[in-house]
Amino acid sequence: MARRRKRRKKLSVVRRVKRPARYFNCPVCHEPTLTIDFKKSDDKPATKIAIVRCGSCGLNLTMEVPEVYERVDVYGIVVDKAHSGELEEALEAATADEASSEAENVEEEEGAELPTEEEVRY
Numbered sequence: 001m002a003r004r005r006k007r008r009k010k011l012s013v014v015r016r017v018k019r020p021a022r023y024f025n026c027p028v029c030h031e032p033t034l035t036i037d038f039k040k041s042d043d044k045p046a047t048k049i050a051i052v053r054c055g056s057c058g059l060n061l062t063m064e065v066p067e068v069y070e071r072v073d074v075y076g077i078v079v080d081k082a083h084s085g086e087l088e089e090a091l092e093a094a095t096a097d098e099a100s101s102e103a104e105n106v107e108e109e110e111g112a113e114l115p116t117e118e119e120v121r122y
């Protein structure tokens, strides 16, 4: 029993070390839901693509960075862009797009579903 306990403790510690924090505070909506991922760039071997996304406000940004850059470096760029107002412009464009396509979908669904439901009930 004593042995088992020790083993279990060790495992959870290792797990923690292997999982670095992946979330940053979003400079636009200030929620801790900002993620930064990297993708290889085929064109230039010394650069990579950073993909910045926020699960709360829908911020979605890709940029080319030197291959040595880490998440914190990219985060610094994002914060700078947010302060200069660049991010808000990108965000407004994205939200406007989504809103218009969503409104179309809702209208279609309501027209098709509502009459059927009433028929069944009465």
Ligand SMILES: [Zn+2]
Pocket (backbone or CB within 6 Å): 026, 027, 028, 029, 030, 031, 054, 055, 056, 057, 058, 059
């Ligand atoms: Zn956000």
